[in-house]
Amino acid sequence: MNWLEFRNVSKQFSGHLAVDDASFSAQEGEIICLVGPSGCGKTTALRMIAGFETPTSGEIWLGGHEVSTLPAHKRNIGITFQNYALFPHMTVAANVGFGLRMRKFGREESRAKVAAALAMVRLDGLDARYPSQLSGGQQQRVALARAIVIEPVMLLLDEPLSNLDAMLREEMRVEIKEIQSRLKITTVFVTHDQEEALTISDRIAVMQAGQVVQEGTPVEVFERPQHSFVASFIGQSNLLRGVAAAEVDGHVGMRTHSGIDLHGRPIKPIEPGTPALAVIRHSRVRVEKPDSPDSDGSDKAGPNVFSGRVELINYLGDSVQYVCSLGDAERIIATVAIANAADIALAAGDDVRISWPAGDCLVVADASMPDQDDD
Amino acid sequence: MSARISLGSAGAIAWLVLIYLFVLGPAAVVIIGSFNTATSFPSDFEGFTFGWYAQLGEHPEFLDALFVSIQIGAIAAFVGSVIGIPVALALARYDFRFKGMITAFIMAPLILPQIVLGMAMLQLLTALQLPATFLGLALIHAVFVMPYVVRAMLSCLTGLSPSVSEAAASLGANAWQRFLLITLPITRAGIMAGFIFAFIMSFINLPLSLFLTTPTSTTLPIRMFAYMESQIDPFIAAVGSLTVIAVIAGSFFIEKILKVRLLA
Amino acid sequence: MTESTAKLASAISKPSGRRWRRRRSGTWGTGQARLLLLPALAFLTLFLVLPLGITLYNSFLASPVLAKPDGYFGAANYVYISGTGIYIDIIIRTLRICAFVVIFTILFSYPTAFIFRRYARLGSGSAILILSFPMLAGPLVVVLGWMILLADGGPVNSWLMWLGITSSPIEILRSEAAIIIALVQFTLPFAVLNIFNALSQVEHHLIEAARSLGASPLRRFWHVILPLSLPGVLSAAVITFSLAISSFIAPAYLGGGTKLVMTTLISETILGSYDLAMASTIAVVLLVFSLTVVIAMNSALTRHAARR
Numbered sequence A: 001m002n003w004l005e006f007r008n009v010s011k012q013f014s015g016h017l018a019v020d021d022a023s024f025s026a027q028e029g030e031i032i033c034l035v036g037p038s039g040c041g042k043t044t045a046l047r048m049i050a051g052f053e054t055p056t057s058g059e060i061w062l063g064g065h066e067v068s069t070l071p072a073h074k075r076n077i078g079i080t081f082q083n084y085a086l087f088p089h090m091t092v093a094a095n096v097g098f099g100l101r102m103r104k105f106g107r108e109e110s111r112a113k114v115a116a117a118l119a120m121v122r123l124d125g126l127d128a129r130y131p132s133q134l135s136g137g138q139q140q141r142v143a144l145a146r147a148i149v150i151e152p153v154m155l156l157l158d159e160p161l162s163n164l165d166a167m168l169r170e171e172m173r174v175e176i177k178e179i180q181s182r183l184k185i186t187t188v189f190v191t192h193d194q195e196e197a198l199t200i201s202d203r204i205a206v207m208q209a210g211q212v213v214q215e216g217t218p219v220e221v222f223e224r225p226q227h228s229f230v231a232s233f234i235g236q237s238n239l240l241r242g243v244a245a246a247e248v249d250g251h252v253g254m255r256t257h258s259g260i261d262l263h264g265r266p267i268k269p270i271e272p273g274t275p276a277l278a279v280i281r282h283s284r285v286r287v288e289k290p291d292s293p294d295s296d297g298s299d300k301a302g303p304n305v306f307s308g309r310v311e312l313i314n315y316l317g318d319s320v321q322y323v324c325s326l327g328d329a330e331r332i333i334a335t336v337a338i339a340n341a342a343d344i345a346l347a348a349g350d351d352v353r354i355s356w357p358a359g360d361c362l363v364v365a366d367a368s369m370p371d372q373d374d375d
Numbered sequence B: 001m002s003a004r005i006s007l008g009s010a011g012a013i014a015w016l017v018l019i020y021l022f023v024l025g026p027a028a029v030v031i032i033g034s035f036n037t038a039t040s041f042p043s044d045f046e047g048f049t050f051g052w053y054a055q056l057g058e059h060p061e062f063l064d065a066l067f068v069s070i071q072i073g074a075i076a077a078f079v080g081s082v083i084g085i086p087v088a089l090a091l092a093r094y095d096f097r098f099k100g101m102i103t104a105f106i107m108a109p110l111i112l113p114q115i116v117l118g119m120a121m122l123q124l125l126t127a128l129q130l131p132a133t134f135l136g137l138a139l140i141h142a143v144f145v146m147p148y149v150v151r152a153m154l155s156c157l158t159g160l161s162p163s164v165s166e167a168a169a170s171l172g173a174n175a176w177q178r179f180l181l182i183t184l185p186i187t188r189a190g191i192m193a194g195f196i197f198a199f200i201m202s203f204i205n206l207p208l209s210l211f212l213t214t215p216t217s218t219t220l221p222i223r224m225f226a227y228m229e230s231q232i233d234p235f236i237a238a239v240g241s242l243t244v245i246a247v248i249a250g251s252f253f254i255e256k257i258l259k260v261r262l263l264a
Numbered sequence C: 001m002t003e004s005t006a007k008l009a010s011a012i013s014k015p016s017g018r019r020w021r022r023r024r025s026g027t028w029g030t031g032q033a034r035l036l037l038l039p040a041l042a043f044l045t046l047f048l049v050l051p052l053g054i055t056l057y058n059s060f061l062a063s064p065v066l067a068k069p070d071g072y073f074g075a076a077n078y079v080y081i082s083g084t085g086i087y088i089d090i091i092i093r094t095l096r097i098c099a100f101v102v103i104f105t106i107l108f109s110y111p112t113a114f115i116f117r118r119y120a121r122l123g124s125g126s127a128i129l130i131l132s133f134p135m136l137a138g139p140l141v142v143v144l145g146w147m148i149l150l151a152d153g154g155p156v157n158s159w160l161m162w163l164g165i166t167s168s169p170i171e172i173l174r175s176e177a178a179i180i181i182a183l184v185q186f187t188l189p190f191a192v193l194n195i196f197n198a199l200s201q202v203e204h205h206l207i208e209a210a211r212s213l214g215a216s217p218l219r220r221f222w223h224v225i226l227p228l229s230l231p232g233v234l235s236a237a238v239i240t241f242s243l244a245i246s247s248f249i250a251p252a253y254l255g256g257g258t259k260l261v262m263t264t265l266i267s268e269t270i271l272g273s274y275d276l277a278m279a280s281t282i283a284v285v286l287l288v289f290s291l292t293v294v295i296a297m298n299s300a301l302t303r304h305a306a307r308r
């Protein structure tokens, strides 16, 4: 039995479906990420778990109890908000101690618990400050301490890292993961950053337009996307749109709208003639000088080998990104790890050979919306 | 180029000087006139005296009226706050059907002619066969000042994210605890500002009270109005100046100490 | 059962094992919103809607001057008003005064707000607060000031004579001009605030964009600033109009008994002859004029906002 069950939940706001028949679940002690683009309904889903919104339909179960209509203040769930929502008129200590005060803890006991929680988020010594005297990262830590000090049955974190700078984000991510696994507390972590989701979670639920389009472990979601949206949203991929063709020795053929024929690995059987989307991770694309010898002996003129031209080079430090044109209309990005800048073998304007293994090219039925931008 | 800019700003300054003279002039004339030794207007400034302020002691009817106005203002501001604060909470926190219409309805006393409001209250009292009373006066003032309370409170609440109160809910606070421990302390400045502003608006109002006064419940503006019917002199200017000074002190307190922007 | 399950179970069963009530409305809080609004709506219904309803009812009772039979209920007062020259004159005078006040107030307040906006330090500081003192001090003191200033032997007359504009004192008090002057002065701060707020929302980078495209200051004003601030001007006009048509003290003192407007007519009718029926009728007509204009201008505003 799952500890958290979000079963076929919908939420309607005056004619607008913010959450649309969404389901996901988590085992006790797991951390599950809700990931998806802005406005896809993540916060709304979280707010229903917290009890701030009542589902229009569907059920939410926590530890074997249906809680859909239990008022928020009776749920014993810790939550942090996108904007932290600290009490501006209370000190850090009073903020963290608020939940204990509601639970009528004695002064000494609550002081000890507050101190422990502040130590856990490494904020000892700031108890007398007011929220306005704290940095964004510190406020986030106070919010986290305030949520965990009540020993909640579960923790909800709404984009806890999105307002922090890159360095701090990395650091906080590790810390949250540490605290979460130390407390073994079931956690729903909302983010729109797929990389964050992959690194922190035990499970991922990918949301799009109010629906959960795929739920699974990070590996499942990353390597076996069941849906064109998941394929394009998770990971940095090249997307080529076209029409599926017949199967050739275990691989499915596909012709892009720009007229390029390629081979790929179908996730599910796909009917020839239906719209299809080819997904190739940036890191799986190879670009070489056209006359370079084959390193792995693959057929120079075989499937998925094309000639193109380097248009742009983006230096990323430990890797380099070649933005290449392929044919008249397609653009392919290849990311190549480098040890140092001397490894950048190509220059803008070079003609190149572009290739990728058919096994690394996923072909999924294209249920997409035309405005989905590819990068 | 720089010559043109300074020419432009000179014009702007000249314009502002004229506007300020025009807008502030009348009140300034009243304050200056209250120190004039002349016995009636129109008159040149004949000499300086505080005597007219001292005269107030010889006009118990003005002191009585002042007392009535303070009572009415306090009751109206209190009732307006008790009823208006929840309105502001509802408007700031929730979306509901007919929100626009309900808002317009609650703000309506601001645009309805006050003389009509006062007269309508008189008609209600007449229909109920009640004499014009202190209570009727206080009630219509409360109707009139409530929108000011709502506005002051709203201006405080819009800066306060609803998730602050939700955070308290997730920590176990029920609706009352959230109101008393979170919303109320955070919006204290807005509540005080709303109360003071509502008091001022009741205190200076004349048309609301015109038909509802009795010999024992005459407000200060009505008393001044009656006096001005017969004569205009430095004494009434002194009374007017005192109200101006009190009101200015109150509004400065709101803007500079409570830091609530009522006018923006 | 794990530890946290137990905790949750106890949390759920705490309200004496009773299942929590299901909220009737879908969203968390619609019911709460209703509860919060209820006192105000009840209060206003009792002490605003009901009194106005009685006023409307009374306006259909016959005024004593019409000598109708007892128990008459009909539109006689309205017919009488619309057929009597004095009443028509008063209504027209009221609207004429309002029109002049709106025009002059907007003409004076736009440049003032523009200057506040242009010199940002003025707009954010105490300058606007000081300008709005008259609206806090209240119309009574302000009108007292105008009575002193505009009196037959008062300062304004002396200045006019000193400037050689007139050779003998002219009568400014007891004229429509006096009412208009005082009302423009009284409504100006409200209008300046509204237009200033509208101008503040015209984003600086729009103006800068226009400048970078080579628009001259005049064209920038005409094509960018003015159109974008027009809603503010319109809402300033609405406020000015409703303040002017509702004003009582200025017309009562500066117009004298001869230049009646609708508000002073109401007080004359009640305090002079205690004719509640006729006073109610005039009040209803006043409300209709004031609300029609306010609602019409507001819907124009909303339509304008919707187009953007």
Ligand SMILES: Nc1ncnc2c1ncn2[C@@H]1O[C@H](COP(=O)(O)OP(=O)(O)OP(=O)(O)O)[C@@H](O)[C@H]1O
Residues within 6 Å of the ligand: A013, A014, A016, A017, A018, A037, A038, A039, A040, A041, A042, A043, A044, A045, A192
């Ligand atoms: N109270 C509400 N009333 C009406 N619509 C709402 C309400 N709350 C959210 N929505 C709508 O529901 C949709 C989902 O909103 P939600 O806040 O859940 O998105 P999100 O995935 O958290 O986005 P973000 O990443 O930007 O935080 C949005 O289109 C939003 O406009």
Ligand SMILES: [Mg+2]
Residues within 6 Å of the ligand: A042, A043, A044, A082, A158
């Ligand atoms: Mg969100």
